[in-house]
Amino acid sequence: MAVLRVTFTKTKRDKLAQVLWILNWISVVTGAILFSLGLFLKVEINKRRELMADRDIQYVPNMLISVGLIACAINFLGGKICYDCADNTKFLRWKLIMLPYIIFTFFFTFCVLVGALLCYTMHGELEESLDQGLTEALKFYKDTDTPGRCFLKRTVDMLQIEFRCCGNNGYRDWFQIQWISNRYLDMSQREVVNRLRSNVEGRYLLDGVPFSCCNINSPRPCIQQQITNNSAHFNYEHQTEQLNLWMKGCRQALLEHYSYIIQSIGLAVFISWLFELSVLTGVRYLQTSLENMLRHGDPNSDSDGWLLENGLMETARINLNIIKNLGKNNQIDTANNGDPNINVPSTSTAHYGPDNVPPKQTSEAT
Incomplete structure (x- = not known):
């Protein structure tokens, strides 16, 4: 039907x-x-x-x-x-x-x-690709003199400004990497030397973020350095000052x-x-x-x-029967290998006995 x-x-x-x-x-x-x-x-x-x-x-x-x-x-x-x-x-x-x-x-x-x-x-x-890519981009943020990475700082800054985000998952991601190049560090200052020596890998880590993380809607000037130090700034509480920095991570x-x-x-x-x-x-x-x-x-x-x-x-x-028939025809062609000289045993072959010896021919009486 x-x-x-x-x-x-x-x-x-x-x-x-x-x-x-x-x-x-x-x-x-x-x-x-x-x-x-x-x-x-x-x-x-x-x-x-x-x-x-x-x-x-x-x-x-x-x-x-x-x-x-x-x-x-x-x-x-x-x-x-x-x-x-x-x-x-x-x-x-x-x-x-x-x-x-x-x-x-x-x-x-x-x-x-x-x-x-x-x-x-x-x-x-896509989420996994962004997570790994942004993590590597933040690590190479400071390498402005390295060929192939010299424009990465500008790319990350423009990303954070355009999408109003900071870091990979949040602004605290910048605390775990050195994002300031050594060429801009004053090695004559004891504080800089002590901070470098205090880290096992010799990195200059601080509780600060790049300027592109600053929230333009903040009522006060942006606080980029010593973000977690309440005493370093007047009338400041870093746990409640959510308008000062972008809170959303760039991956999100x-x-x-x-x-x-x-x-x-x-x-x-x-x-x-x-x-x-x-x-x-x-x-x-x-x-x-x-x-x-x-x-x-x-x-x-x-x-x-x-x-x-x-x-x-x-x-x-x-359709299934058609496929099966095609499979059977393919098996027959594979068995013969396309050789016409191969003789296929006939189903009418006589069985001569246990010794498989044909009987003797008897001549007709003349």
Whole structure:
């Protein structure tokens, strides 16, 4: 029994072909949008590549770019097919192509769905990449004279100013690293020398942060040095002065920024998948109804269209039997190795006895 059988008149078939022609051209536009979204996400990730670890998180934008290009090509071809199918006489040129086209488009729509799901599953990998990348960036903040790192200080400062964040997880991350270069330390001062000697690794650690961590909305001048020393500043309590520095870590700020972009793109891809699925369903109805019309031999006759000619379980069983038969044929070809000189034992071979000796031939009496 056919699945979701629908009867089409000639007028309905023509209208269906015309509507599908328009929808396929709209799908070409959606494919271009997917390509643009993938390109936009790739640019956004590369913009702050220095703040991310070397992890493969480019597969999502690359997949979106590929899906967008393939969608443009597939729907352009689909629009041409549907436009010609509006004229029953032109359907014959596409008759052998429509079924492979539908099968390929079905697997393509599945890839679109996978792309939408990947947009929501890359959150963990993105967070880990940002955590490792920002940790390394803070360590190299002071290396302004090192080739390859000389612009890292500016990158981190601009990041903290733009996203109103401080450190990786918070401003206390700056207390655990030396972010002031030794070239700017006065070694003649006893306090500097003692601070260097007090650390096992010889690092100059202090309870201070860069200027970019200062909250511009703070009612008092920014306190960058001796943040945890209440007596060093007048009318100051570091546990309650939350307006003086940005409290949010840059990892969380960047993660929220990218999560908003990725979730928006994922929603757009999911809507595109629903649209592509509806177009594919319409093309399937058009193909089956036109084939049944050809069987009747009358272009003006009514014809049935369906998604599956047989039931779902029966279709699966038929396809499984086809696969099994192909496997059996492959085993026979492998056994023969393609050598025609190999003799296959006949099932009519005589059994001569326990010694396998043929009986003696007796001559006829003359």
